[in-house]
Amino acid sequence: MKGIDVSRYQEKINWEQVKTGGIEFAIIKAGGSDDGFYTDHTFETNYTGAKAAGIPIGAYYIVGPLCISREDGIADAKRFIEIIKGKTFEYPVYIDLEVTSPKDKTGATDACIGFCETMEQAGYYCGIYASDVSGFADRLDLSRLTAYDKWVARYGSKPQYVKSYGMWQYSSTGKVSGIAPDVDLDESFMDYPQIIKSNGLNGFSKPEPENVSEPENKCPKVDISIYDGRFSILIDDHQYSGLLEEQ
Template sequence: MKYQYSDSVQITPHFNSCEFRCKCGKEHEFSVSDELVQKLEQLYATLNCSKIIVTSGFRCSAHDKAVKGSGTGQHTLGNAADICCYGQDGQPISSKVVCCKAQDIGFNGIANITAAYQYTHVDVRPNGKWYGDEVHGNSTVTDDFYKYFGGEDMKGIDVSVHNGNIDWGKVKADGIDFAILRAGYGRLASQKDEKFEQNYAGAKAAGIPVGAYWYSYAMTPEEAELEADVFLSVIKGKQFEMPVYFDLEEKKQFDLGKEQVSAIMRAFLKKVENAGYFVGLYGSASSLTTHTADDIKSWYTIWLAHWVDQTNYNGAYGIWQHSEKGKVDGINGNVDMDICYKDFQTIIKGKGLNGWGKAEPTSTPAPDVPDTDVTVTIQIGKDSYKGTLKKE
């Protein structure tokens, strides 16, 4: 389709012609492929985006050359867009994920653009394929982005007392990158998982990032708050690189219906969130679809349980529990296997959540400052530091 520079045609629900205008500075007409926009709309839905910013759409030949293109590429034909996709949390979705989904949708040209993996080029070239990673030049890098980027997803496990005594050194050596530990269940402190302390210490000693989860029996939001209190007391003083999760999966809870179940989830999640934790929800593909309100799925990170080779769950999720029958060195019997798609560690430590705290002093010197040196104590995280400040 051809458009005038001044046009503001809503092509699909989330894309307007003006987003594809040439940015050379001259207000000239341009073309945009309908197929391109239709596929971008599909991408928007598949990734559950909050927005997609088109940083470059159509380019006239002069502008294409100015941005170091050939002057005849897909952007000059109106077949291409450079985009940044944002998730429901308002954060950019990794270009690695965008490339994989763009491949599923059938874009013929796909490439990561920047070293930060935030921007993605997609096009609907009529002939041939180009799957690139401009961090590594301009050539085709793969015929399958899942394989190409897959190596970087984190492989994990989740464990409880049912997995017995675990040799965490062997687990680490077997290539496990993270572990989610059951902290306990219900609303009594005595229901702390018997192996929680042991697993926490063992995983930490082996250098495996950990998260935790709490198994719920709550039938009301009030009970869920009590569970949250116990959970918070059990994990107090510990530091988690991965999120902590609420696990609700009892049949009698689901029998309460979606509204009550969602109210129970909100009560627990809100309380733990307010206590400074990066908290999420564990759920099966079906319970997430039928028993979990949309506001919960869009605000909290999801740990999806779906024991299949390829999940068809189409909501967003950060971790996927894909099997309950994994084998890992150092663990007797079957173990739950997980894949993590998000760099939670960076987010959690960056925000000082999950017990990490901000590296800022929380106490100040005594108000009466003497005329000499002063001795001060400051608190960083759970450690305190004492030292002398010299008077200038």
């Protein structure tokens, strides 16, 4: 699936043109803690516009350089939840980690785990966004993050360091109808809308199970009797009888 990710840097977006231009999903910036605590001022407009155009969407929240403990990750997740509550997302919601210091690798990993666990407990399908090398290799301990879906940025080739991922950001200079500035381009390799909706995540209600009638009992009713050297077998409404003979 071909998609984009957007924020205030893409300015005013014509989502109908984005849709007709072949874009199949969008990940929208909700806010962050990299410049104080804030909501991206285009989030509501982009959410409403993409939904109206029928484009499935996800969201992301960029954490700041001080998000380097489990408690920090939990706090940022709660801020993210406040921004997106009451909305539905067909694609995952992501922690965006790219501005912590490499020396805080352990703490940043703790923060990611705390963030994702908090989002999951609140009923969201959460993943981690970072660059292949400068993010997942230099700033995170990938071995501790196997439980979480990953959205990996690498331009020029598919990710090499991260081997398992659900989405790939492959360009930051894309040209898309309906968006004047350059835009990030992505590919999704999983049917996220089906996964998320069928499990009742990201604001969706879990579908009611279909009423499946019990299969009719097809086993015949059998009654066997033996008396005075004769046998009688009744199978449903059919009777069979005869003499018992020694072999």
